[in-house]
Amino acid sequence: MLFASLSLALSGLATLASALDPIEVVGNKFFNKDGSQFFLKGVAYQLRPHDPLIDTEQCKRDASLMKELGVNSIRVYHVDASADHDGCMKAFDDAGIYLLIDLDTFDTYILPSNLHWNQTQHDDYADVMDTFQKYDNVLGFFVGNENIAHKEDSIAAPFIKAAARDMKAYRDKKNYRKIPIGYSAADIVELRPMLQNYLACGGETADIVDFFALNSYSWCDPADYKTSSYDMLESYAKNFPIPIFFSETGCNTPGPRLFADQDAVFGKDMINDWSGSIIYEWIQEENHYGLISYGPAGGDATNTDVEGGFTRKGTPTPVSPDFNNLKSKWATLKPTGVHKTDVDPKTLTTPSCPTSTSGGWWGIEGNVRLPSLGETMAGTFTSVPTATSDSQPQDSGKDGNDDKGKDGKDDKGKDKGKNAASKDMQITILGSSLAAVILFAAVAL
Numbered sequence: 001m002l003f004a005s006l007s008l009a010l011s012g013l014a015t016l017a018s019a020l021d022p023i024e025v026v027g028n029k030f031f032n033k034d035g036s037q038f039f040l041k042g043v044a045y046q047l048r049p050h051d052p053l054i055d056t057e058q059c060k061r062d063a064s065l066m067k068e069l070g071v072n073s074i075r076v077y078h079v080d081a082s083a084d085h086d087g088c089m090k091a092f093d094d095a096g097i098y099l100l101i102d103l104d105t106f107d108t109y110i111l112p113s114n115l116h117w118n119q120t121q122h123d124d125y126a127d128v129m130d131t132f133q134k135y136d137n138v139l140g141f142f143v144g145n146e147n148i149a150h151k152e153d154s155i156a157a158p159f160i161k162a163a164a165r166d167m168k169a170y171r172d173k174k175n176y177r178k179i180p181i182g183y184s185a186a187d188i189v190e191l192r193p194m195l196q197n198y199l200a201c202g203g204e205t206a207d208i209v210d211f212f213a214l215n216s217y218s219w220c221d222p223a224d225y226k227t228s229s230y231d232m233l234e235s236y237a238k239n240f241p242i243p244i245f246f247s248e249t250g251c252n253t254p255g256p257r258l259f260a261d262q263d264a265v266f267g268k269d270m271i272n273d274w275s276g277s278i279i280y281e282w283i284q285e286e287n288h289y290g291l292i293s294y295g296p297a298g299g300d301a302t303n304t305d306v307e308g309g310f311t312r313k314g315t316p317t318p319v320s321p322d323f324n325n326l327k328s329k330w331a332t333l334k335p336t337g338v339h340k341t342d343v344d345p346k347t348l349t350t351p352s353c354p355t356s357t358s359g360g361w362w363g364i365e366g367n368v369r370l371p372s373l374g375e376t377m378a379g380t381f382t383s384v385p386t387a388t389s390d391s392q393p394q395d396s397g398k399d400g401n402d403d404k405g406k407d408g409k410d411d412k413g414k415d416k417g418k419n420a421a422s423k424d425m426q427i428t429i430l431g432s433s434l435a436a437v438i439l440f441a442a443v444a445l
Contacts, residue, residue, distance in 0.1 A: 037337025040276030056087025115377030203387025212248030
């Protein structure tokens with residue numbers, strides 16, 4: 001009886017086992033367990049406003065087609081920390097897909113118009129981390145998305161950095177796997193490269209983001225490496241001390257999309273400094289950025305699976321020719337990168353903290369003191385000395401603006417009608433769970 005109970009229990013535990021190993025950061029790159037470099041080939045995924053990761057059957061259908069497309073990662077903007085995500089997380093894990101998840105919620109954005117970083121925000125971010133840290137296919141967390149989008153918004157940067165600092169401290173205090181924590185920025189020419197440099201400057205590992213990501217739509221057909229300004233983005237990424245990648249990309253003007261920018265991202269022009277890209281977006285909506293649809297626009301308004309005139313559930317059907325264009329493009333791009341043992345983080349230079357210029361977009365003067373938990377914006381920031389370290393080694397193994405639409409993300413320009421529905425402890429758990437099973441079986445006997 002005891003052995004039968006144990007066999008059944010262990011069989012159940014086996015179904016929860018992860019097929020994917022955690023991705024780790026070394027220097028400015030992501031790596032697989034075997035030491036090979038990991039490049040993101042991702043899509044943005046937000047079928048429902050609050051959480052697309054609670055419908056297991058839908059996740060299975062989507063994950064299957066994503067695998068055919070060549071996807072190895074997805075970005076999810078909003079999740080419900082109290083919901084059960086085991087089914088969807090396993091579906092994506094089985095398909096070889098990692099997830100990047102935003103920690104903020106509809107009520108906890110860091111808003112430049114009302115700057116604060118308080119306990120409520122911290123705890124809501126922590127709830128999301130608590131829920132998802134147990135899944136090995138979680139690649140990273142975002143503390144914000146396009147919080148800085150206007151000329152007067154750069155004053156929010158120290159609060160974003162403070163959020164990353166405190167969530168990294170919380171992660172480490174809880175002895176969670178060192179899941180990297182970063183920020184997703186709007187690609188604003190006037191903020192290049194000040195914002196990315198600021199979030200990585202100062203010389204204190206505990207105070208900087210673990211990665212920097214960019215939502216960029218500057219490569220619109222017809223364009224090339226220079227006319228798109230990707231050459232400038234590459235120049236800013238040279239020897240950057242942390243991983244950098246595109247967290248949204250895929251301009252659809254004039255369309256159909258050819259995804260020629262992927263040749264640059266995964267080719268000789270950018271492969272040494274960039275870690276891939278996430279294409280916006282999975283589902284077809286009013287903005288025509290979708291790679292698939294679940295049916296024609298203008299569905300029955302009484303159907304609970306229809307929001308904003310678009311069906312949010314069903315059999316995913318590729319949008320032609322964009323889906324096949326991306327599939328074909330990615331199939332030809334198989335970057336190998338470098339091996340983890342060949343990376344020396346000490347060769348990477350910590351950027352200088354940028355200073356403000358008269359009339360410019362950047363208003364933070366150097367390495368300012370970061371706000372403490374519970375602090376609100378009052379007056380100006382106070383500069384502090386920069387740490388003396390010349391490099392920023394990384395641990396091995398280790399929307400928020402006034403234009404937000406229903407999805408909580410940016411609704412300007414390219415975002416018109418954008419996604420109306422959006423916006424190692426494994427071993428320890430296994431050991432403790434096994435112990436609990438044995439104890440339960442013994443008691444039952």
